[in-house]
Amino acid sequence: MKLLKILIMISLVTTLIYADKVPNGVKDSIVKIYTVAKVPKYLEPWNVSISRSSGSGSIITGNRILTNAHVVANSTFIEVRRYGKRKRYKAKVLSVSHQADLALLEVEDGSFFESVVPLDFGVLPKIQQKITVYGFPTGGDTLSVTTGVVSRIEHLRYVHSGESFLAIQVDAAINPGNSGGPAFSQGKIVGVVMQQRRHSQNIGYLVPINMIKHFLHDMEDGSYDGFPDIGIVTQKLENPTLKEMYKLDENRTGQLIITKLYNFNASESIEVGDVLTAIDGHKIEDDGTVEFRHHEYTSYKYYLDLHQMGDEITLTIFRDNKEKEVKFKLTHKSDDLLLVKTMRYDTMPTYFICGGYVFSPLTSNLLASTRGSLLSLRSMTRDWPKKDKKDVVVLVKVLATDFNRGDHGLALWAIEKVNGAHFKTFDEFYQKVTNFHGEFLLLEDHEGSQVGIDVKKAKEGREKILKRYYIKADKSIDLIH
Numbered sequence: 162m163k164l165l166k167i168l169i170m171i172s173l174v175t176t177l178i179y180a181d182k183v184p185n186g187v188k189d190s191i192v193k194i195y196t197v198a199k200v201p202k203y204l205e206p207w208n209v210s211i212s213r214s215s216g217s218g219s220i221i222t223g224n225r226i227l228t229n230a231h232v233v234a235n236s237t238f239i240e241v242r243r244y245g246k247r248k249r250y251k252a253k254v255l256s257v258s259h260q261a262d263l264a265l266l267e268v269e270d271g272s273f274f275e276s277v278v279p280l281d282f283g284v285l286p287k288i289q290q291k292i293t294v295y296g297f298p299t300g301g302d303t304l305s306v307t308t309g310v311v312s313r314i315e316h317l318r319y320v321h322s323g324e325s326f327l328a329i330q331v332d333a334a335i336n337p338g339n340s341g342g343p344a345f346s347q348g349k350i351v352g353v354v355m356q357q358r359r360h361s362q363n364i365g366y367l368v369p370i371n372m373i374k375h376f377l378h379d380m381e382d383g384s385y386d387g388f389p390d391i392g393i394v395t396q397k398l399e400n401p402t403l404k405e406m407y408k409l410d411e412n413r414t415g416q417l418i419i420t421k422l423y424n425f426n427a428s429e430s431i432e433v434g435d436v437l438t439a440i441d442g443h444k445i446e447d448d449g450t451v452e453f454r455h456h457e458y459t460s461y462k463y464y465l466d467l468h469q470m471g472d473e474i475t476l477t478i479f480r481d482n483k484e485k486e487v488k489f490k491l492t493h494k495s496d497d498l499l500l501v502k503t504m505r506y507d508t509m510p511t512y513f514i515c516g517g518y519v520f521s522p523l524t525s526n527l528l529a530s531t532r533g534s535l536l537s538l539r540s541m542t543r544d545w546p547k548k549d550k551k552d553v554v555v556l557v558k559v560l561a562t563d564f565n566r567g568d569h570g571l572a573l574w575a576i577e578k579v580n581g582a583h584f585k586t587f588d589e590f591y592q593k594v595t596n597f598h599g600e601f602l603l604l605e606d607h608e609g610s611q612v613g614i615d616v617k618k619a620k621e622g623r624e625k626i627l628k629r630y631y632i633k634a635d636k637s638i639d640l641i642h
Contacts (some may be wrong), residue, residue, distance in 0.1 A: 188244045190278065191244045193215060196238075198234065201508075204347045218424055228264065233254055233257070234321070239252045251268070260326075262325055282346075282370055292309050294335060300338075351375075393420065398415060398436065440461050440464045470494070498550070515595075576604050578604070
C-alpha cells in the first residue's frame with residue numbers, strides 16, 4: 162500500500178511538471194478545415210486534377226482563422242467546422258504567404274464566431290520547453306491533443322515554398338491533418354504545425370511565432386509583401402588557408418561573398434571577394450551562423466527575416482584590411498533574385514502551343530512534376546537572372562502530328578535561341594514565335610541542337626491538334642489577356 166501511494170505521488174508530480182498551462186476554452190477555438198482544390202498539371206499545363214483534403218486551424222483576433230498555406234493552396238472551395246460543432250461554414254482565403262506557409266481565412270457568417278475567445282500569441286519557446294499540439298489528424302474525426310517538448314530551433318527548408326526559414330522541431334506526434342493547427346506553450350500560441358520528417362519517429366516542425374507575427378504585421382496595410390532577400394551569395398570561411406588569403410585573423414569571422422546579383426540594391430557598394438562579417442551589428446561566424454540567443458545559433462538569415470520589405474538593413478563588410486558598413490533598403494524577395502522561381506500556387510501555368518510543340522517557362526513546379534533526374538534543368542535552379550537572361554524557356558512536350566514527326570519523344574528541352582536570336586524572358590520568346598512571318602522557325606538549345614517548325618503547317622493544323630488532344634485553347638489565359 163505504501164509503495165502504491167509513492168507511485169501515485171510520483172505520477173502526480175510528473176504530471177504537474179510536464180503539464181502545459183493551456184487556458185480554458187482553447188478547444189472551442191480550434192477549427193477543422195475542409196478544402197477542395199484544383200491542382201495544375203505542369204506537364205499538361207492546360208489540365209488540372211481535383212483533390213480533397215483537410216487540415217486544422219485556430220481562431221485569432223479579428224475573427225480570422227490562422228492555418229498553413231498548403232492547407233488551402235489552389236483551393237476552389239473551403240469549409241470550416243469548430244470543435245464540438247457539426248455544422249460546416251463556408252470560408253475563403255483572406256491572405257496567404259506561400260513563403261512562410263501561413264494563411265488567414267475569414268468566414269462571412271458571423272455566427273461561426275459566437276462565444277469564441279480568440280487565442281493569444283506567445284514568444285519563441287526555449288529548448289526542452291513543453292509543447293501541446295491541437296488538430297484534426299487522420300485516423301479519426303474528433304480533436305487530437307498531443308504533447309512533447311521543443312528539441313531544436315534552427316533554419317530549415319520549408320517543403321511548401323522550398324525556401325529556408327527558422328523552424329521549431331518538436332517531438333509531439335504530428336500526422337497528416339495536423340497541418341495548420343496551433344502549438345501551445347505556457348498558455349499561448351508559439352507556432353503552427355507545418356510538416357513532419359518522413360521515416361523518423363516523432364520529428365515534427367512548427368512555423369515559429371516570430372514568422373507568424375511577421376506575416377500578420379506585413380498584412381496590417383492590407384497587402385502582403387513577403388520576406389525580403391539581400392541579393393548576395395556567400396560561402397563558409399572555415400578553411401584556415403582561405404581566411405589567410407583574405408587577411409582575416411583568428412578573431413575575425415564571416416562569410417565570403419562569391420556572387421552579387423545585378424538587380425541587388427547595394428551592388429555598387431559590395432564586391433565579390435568582400436567578407437560579410439555582421440548583419441545589423443550581429444557577428445556572423447565562419448560557418449554562416451549567428452547567435453540569436455545565448456549558446457543558440459542559426460543561419461545569419463535570422464536577422465534578415467526580422468525585417469519587412471522596405472526596411473533598411475546594415476551589412477558590415479571587410480575589404481583591404483578595413484571594415485565598412487553598407488546600408489540599403491530591402492526591396493526584393495528571393496523570387497525576384499532567382500532565374501527559376503520558387504513553387505507557385507493559386508495560379509495556372511503559363512504555356513502556348515505552336516505546331517504541336519508545347520512551350521512553358523521553367524518553374525520549380527514543373528521540375529517537381531517530373532520523375533527523371535534532369536540534371537541540366539535542375540542545375541538552373543541554382544542560377545541567378547542576368548540582364549540578358551531572366552527566364553528559362555522549355556519545350557515541355559510534343560503533341561504528335563504528321564508534320565512534327567521525329568520529335569515526338571522530345572521533352573523538357575531548354576531553348577536558347579529563336580532563329581539565331583537570344584531572348585530575355587518567356588514573354589519575349591512568345592512574341593518572337595507568334596509574330597514571326599517567315600517560312601520556318603528554328604529553335605536551338607545551348608549545345609546547338611535544333612528543332613524546326615513549318616509556320617504555315619503549324620497554323621493550318623492548330624484546330625486539328627487542339628481537337629485531337631481535347632485542349633480548349635492553344636495558350637494560357639494570361640497570354641490570351
